[in-house]
Amino acid sequence: MQKSWVITIDGPAGSGKSTVAQMLAARLGAVFLDTGAMYRAVTAAAMERGADLDDAQSLQEVMETTEFHFEHKGPLLRALVDGRDFTDRIRDPEVTEKVRHVAGQPLLRERLVQMQRDFAARFPKVVAEGRDQGTVVFPQAQWKFFLEADVAERARRRQKDLAAAGRQITQKELESQILSRDNSDRHRQVGPLAAAADAIHIDSTSISAQQVVEKMLQIIHGEKHGGN
Numbered sequence: 001m002q003k004s005w006v007i008t009i010d011g012p013a014g015s016g017k018s019t020v021a022q023m024l025a026a027r028l029g030a031v032f033l034d035t036g037a038m039y040r041a042v043t044a045a046a047m048e049r050g051a052d053l054d055d056a057q058s059l060q061e062v063m064e065t066t067e068f069h070f071e072h073k074g075p076l077l078r079a080l081v082d083g084r085d086f087t088d089r090i091r092d093p094e095v096t097e098k099v100r101h102v103a104g105q106p107l108l109r110e111r112l113v114q115m116q117r118d119f120a121a122r123f124p125k126v127v128a129e130g131r132d133q134g135t136v137v138f139p140q141a142q143w144k145f146f147l148e149a150d151v152a153e154r155a156r157r158r159q160k161d162l163a164a165a166g167r168q169i170t171q172k173e174l175e176s177q178i179l180s181r182d183n184s185d186r187h188r189q190v191g192p193l194a195a196a197a198d199a200i201h202i203d204s205t206s207i208s209a210q211q212v213v214e215k216m217l218q219i220i221h222g223e224k225h226g227g228n
């Protein structure tokens, strides 16, 4: 492997990207870049301000008048908004529900893409996770992965995470939330959820995060070429 590189992992909500990206970064001594955390931080800041999330101008104003800072902290990306720690708050279901407003704004995306590149430039080895990392943000990445899983399995994983956080929500409702998020992620005009032409697809429906990571490591170390 070269001394400095970027690995991208894209895929839909609930495909296991974050877990896999964190584990892969730890195995390779790399920094994990959670780009969803950036979209979430802008959303949480806009909500706190009471900005009109449907209004591009209003969101733009939040972006311009708020200081966003992202720090690499262990396996997490720490999100600071005007110096305050928003790392937990950005995971609130209300933020998850509203984040598509920010994700759909081309000018905001431009700023966040720049922040992602600036962040990555500070570290020699980066595992970047999101929706457009292999297509838009790091088209020259050394390895690109696209992680998928069927919707029932993604809802089941999400239900488990939520139950651990004391929230009960039905499988059916979660499936419908996931499908609606997929729909807005895949169909937005800029930076849609998409696999790069040279991405390696991995389906995680019936394998563990650990097994996905092992597959990726085999590919990275040249023992296996693509596919499942």
Ligand code: DC
Pocket (backbone or CB within 6 Å): 013, 035, 036, 037, 039, 040, 099, 100, 103, 129, 130, 131, 132, 133, 181, 185, 191
């Ligand atoms: O991965 P996540 O659930 O934390 O991402 C939250 C939202 O942010 C997701 O619904 C779409 C958006 N997002 C994006 O548009 N582009 C990225 N690179 C990462 C996330």
